[in-house]
Amino acid sequence: MNHPYLRAYMAGIVVPTAFLLVVMGVFCLARFVFRVPVPIERVIVFPMALIPNMFGAWNMLHVALMPGRRLSIGAHGALLPFVLVPLGFTLGMLLGVINIDRDGVHAFQTVRLAYVAAAFVFPVVIIVYYLVWKYMVAFLNDVVGIE
Amino acid sequence: MNARRDHDEVRQALREAFPPVDTALRRDLWPLMQRRFHAQRPRVAWYDWALAGVVGGAIVVFPDLFLVLVYHL
Numbered sequence: 522m523n524h525p526y527l528r529a530y531m532a533g534i535v536v537p538t539a540f541l542l543v544v545m546g547v548f549c550l551a552r553f554v555f556r557v558p559v560p561i562e563r564v565i566v567f568p569m570a571l572i573p574n575m576f577g578a579w580n581m582l583h584v585a586l587m588p589g590r591r592l593s594i595g596a597h598g599a600l601l602p603f604v605l606v607p608l609g610f611t612l613g614m615l616l617g618v619i620n621i622d623r624d625g626v627h628a629f630q631t632v633r634l635a636y637v638a639a640a641f642v643f644p645v646v647i648i649v650y651y652l653v654w655k656y657m658v659a660f661l662n663d664v665v666g667i668e
Numbered sequence: 669m670n671a672r673r674d675h676d677e678v679r680q681a682l683r684e685a686f687p688p689v690d691t692a693l694r695r696d697l698w699p700l701m702q703r704r705f706h707a708q709r710p711r712v713a714w715y716d717w718a719l720a721g722v723v724g725g726a727i728v729v730f731p732d733l734f735l736v737l738v739y740h741l
Contacts, residue, residue: 537741544738551735564739572741602740609740628736638730645726645733646740648719655716664704 525667526581532661533580536653537573544568551631559629563616567609575605580658584667594662598654602646 548565551557583597591597613619613628620627625635634642727734 540741544741547735547738559735568739568741606740613739628739632732632735634730634732634736638733641726641730641733642736642740645723645737648723649737649741652716652720652723656712663707664701666704 525584528665529580529584529662529667530577532665532667533577533658534573535661536657537568537576541568541573557631559631560618564613564618564629566616567612571608571612572605575601576658580662593655594659595651595655598658599647599651601654602643602650606643606646 545565548559548561552559552561579598579601583591583594592600610619618629625633626639627633727737
């Protein structure tokens, strides 16, 4: 089959695009049902616009790497938070939804994470990405005929 | 009448210029897709279950982590 990069992109964006419904659901429930003052219109741009495209581009990169130089797909996916978390953090700071003070990290005008809890964010995101790429993205790659 | 004849001539000229496209599939792709869907999937390794447990445990201990985690997915 032709167009391996297009297929890699399409397989890559499936998981975050589908999961976006969950993300939207959680934020909408929090905002409109539980009256949590989450500024959804400011925070949604990151999971909606950036993450699916980054998944697609990251999967294209996985295909583009020579098989000998390629990491396993789980390890490759686990590296993506090293790009996405700083991006999301910077974007959140710029949009005023993430703040840091001496008490810890304040996110979405609702969540207050002490530094101990905030230290768990990055490893937990890495683990989730590792599992998602190892089992879900790998399955989709297989379906569209990507090794 | 002349307009109709002109249209027929243009249609004929286009047909001659562009050969018919072969739209039929050369083979049936559905069985191949089905084989892929039903292929034996690799079992989830024990350490991956452990990692999933770590994620679940972290969310239970720090519930505020959940929204921040969702933001990054």
